[in-house]
Amino acid sequence: MSDPALPMTDTAGMLAVLRGEGPVIITTHTTPDADALGSQLGLLRFLRAQGREVRAINADAVPEALRFLDGGNDLERWDAAVHEHVVLDAALIVCVDLNERGRCGALASALERSGATIAVIDHHLDPKPFAHHYLSVIEASSTAEIVLDLITAAGMPLDFALAQPLYAGIVTDTGSFRFERTTPALHRKAALLLEAGVDPQDTHRRIYDDYPVGRTMLLGRVLADMRQVCDGRVTILRVTRQMFEDTGTSLEDVENIVNYGLGIRGVEATALLTEVEDTVKISFRSRGAIAVNTIAQQFNGGGHRLAAGGRVYGQPLESVTQRVVKALCKAVGA
Ligand code: 5GP
Ligand code: MN
Numbered sequence: 001m002s003d004p005a006l007p008m009t010d011t012a013g014m015l016a017v018l019r020g021e022g023p024v025i026i027t028t029h030t031t032p033d034a035d036a037l038g039s040q041l042g043l044l045r046f047l048r049a050q051g052r053e054v055r056a057i058n059a060d061a062v063p064e065a066l067r068f069l070d071g072g073n074d075l076e077r078w079d080a081a082v083h084e085h086v087v088l089d090a091a092l093i094v095c096v097d098l099n100e101r102g103r104c105g106a107l108a109s110a111l112e113r114s115g116a117t118i119a120v121i122d123h124h125l126d127p128k129p130f131a132h133h134y135l136s137v138i139e140a141s142s143t144a145e146i147v148l149d150l151i152t153a154a155g156m157p158l159d160f161a162l163a164q165p166l167y168a169g170i171v172t173d174t175g176s177f178r179f180e181r182t183t184p185a186l187h188r189k190a191a192l193l194l195e196a197g198v199d200p201q202d203t204h205r206r207i208y209d210d211y212p213v214g215r216t217m218l219l220g221r222v223l224a225d226m227r228q229v230c231d232g233r234v235t236i237l238r239v240t241r242q243m244f245e246d247t248g249t250s251l252e253d254v255e256n257i258v259n260y261g262l263g264i265r266g267v268e269a270t271a272l273l274t275e276v277e278d279t280v281k282i283s284f285r286s287r288g289a290i291a292v293n294t295i296a297q298q299f300n301g302g303g304h305r306l307a308a309g310g311r312v313y314g315q316p317l318e319s320v321t322q323r324v325v326k327a328l329c330k331a332v333g334a
Contacts (some may be wrong), residue, residue, distance in 0.1 A: 006134055011153045014135040017119050018047060018150075022091025024054045024117070029098040030105035031251060034207060036097040037066055038169030039143035042096060042223070043096060044074055045162050046151050057083050059105030063252035067149055068206050069165045078106045090116040097121075097143040098300070099136070100128040121146055125293060125304060141181040148189055163196035164194065168203055175259065176204065180306065181287075208225025208256075214247040221247065222257055222272075228264070229278040229325050230334035236325060237262040238317065239274040249278055268332050271324045273317060280320040284308045290331045298327055 009017070018024075026044055047054045057076045062069075076083070087093065087110040095101075098255060099122050101108045111118065111130075118131040120321035123140040131285050140146045144166040170190060174182050177190070195246050196198060221243045227236045239254050247253075260286050261270025269290055272283040282299050284292035286306045293308040301310020312320045 006129055006136075007132060008056060008136060009135050011133075011135065011149055013066045014133065015150060016153055017092070017117065017133045018052075019050070020092055020117070023089070025087055025090045025093045025273075026054060026056045026096060027058055027093065027104055027107050027111075028096050028258065029103040030058075030060050032060060032062070032097075033255065034066055034069070034145050034165075034172035035061060035142045035169035037069055038165035038167075038293065039096045039147045039173075040161055041069055041074065041165040042144060042147045042151070042169070043094065043121070045165075046147070046154070046156060049156060049162075050154075054087065055088070059107055059115075063255070064111065064303035065207055065211065065252070066168070069168055071161070080106075080110075083107075084110050087111060087116070088114050090114060092117045092119060094119045094121060095131065096147070097123070099126060099230075101130040105276050109152065113117040124302070126302060139181065141179070141183075141186050142173035144173070144205050145186060145189060148193070152192075158192060158196035159238075160197035163198045164203065165191040167193040167198045167200070171200075172207060205240075210251070214249045215253040217247040218243055218249045218253055219257055220258075223260060226261065228267070230332050232266050233268045233332045233334055234325070234328045235264060235267050235270045236321060237270065237272040238321065239262050240317065241271070241275045244275075251281070258285050261285065262287055269328050271328060273321055273324065278314050279318055280312045280315065282310050282312070282320070282324060284310075284328075292331075293329050293332055297322070 018330045026038050026040050037128045043057050044054050045299050055076050057078055063075050093116045101111055104111055119133040120131045121135045123137050123143055127134055127136050136144050148166050157159050222237050222239055258272040269286045274281045284296050286292045293303045293305055296302050296308035296310040299310030299312055
């Protein structure tokens with residue numbers, strides 16, 4: 001559970017934090033998805049419109065499929081020589097879509113040493129103590145929805161540049177409006193974004209239906225290799241280094257594959273293991289009965305009840321797979 005001593009705030013409180021003076025940095029988690037980048041860009045454009053000096057700096061590059069969101073080329077990739085002093089000298093650093101400092105990757109150390117006020121805007125469970133202000137809305141579908149609420153509460157009219165990245169964040173974090181936090185209120189907010197000029201068909205196509213062929217070949221390889229374990233209640237999907245090599249793909253092409261593991265009768269949980277250099281990255285998904293964030297914690301990770309992730313360093317894929325199978329079988333009682 002969340003540490004009750006954390007300095008939690010609400011929308012009005014966060015708006016007050018955002019109204020201060022001096023340079024602002026917005027950052028988000030490693031291997032950023034559309035919610036990470038969409039909430040980051042929405043917030044950047046909102047703060048700039050308020051006259052603040054803002055930069056967006058991330059540990060990792062923008063996935064190719066999401067570059068269309070960054071029309072102004074505002075997203076900077078961390079380079080210590082360029083950014084170290086920028087982070088150390090910032091007045092305010094806003095971390096979006098993450099709940100612990102380590103999730104900032106290469107920025108984490110500079111963040112720890114910075115004299116800046118640190119603010120967190122996020123919807124993940126169990127935020128860790130590293131910031132001065134938390135707008136932590138666990139019920140939100142996405143961080144983009146929280147940013148939209150901030151913009152609305154500030155009375156700023158929505159335009160396309162604000163609306164498009166926020167819509168992208170909401171669409172992806174709700175699995176195209178089908179996951180558990182898809183509410184009537186969320187659809188009303190999405191309607192505001194469409195009224196501001198977002199084209200849902202075009203946005204969806206750019207995010208999900210405009211990939212190099214290697215991505216689909218990778219999907220085929222992964223599905224062909226799927227295993228059903230724990231009396232049929234768990235599926236295991238794996239992406240090996242060899243599959244990346246054979247299909248000319250990389251980690252960003254793995255996004256979304258995990259959901260295929262759940263779309264099978266009788267399956268309660270799934271895990272996707274991906275070989276990335278000397279690390280095995282693990283994505284967990286649950287259909288509802290089991291909380292996969294507690295399982296992810298056994299693998300140096302965390303996340304939401306139904307979607308979580310972790311990683312294991314320096315161990316072969318096969319042995320990590322066996323540990324994951326054991327943990328999931330125990331959780332589903334098989
Ligand atoms: P994904 O499987 O898409 O990488 O991640 C699913 C969810 O788990 C995301 O909401 C993400 O924030 C969370 N998650 C993934 N990896 C980690 C991790 O290493 N630590 C924590 N705390 N959360 C993670
Ligand atoms: Mn998110």
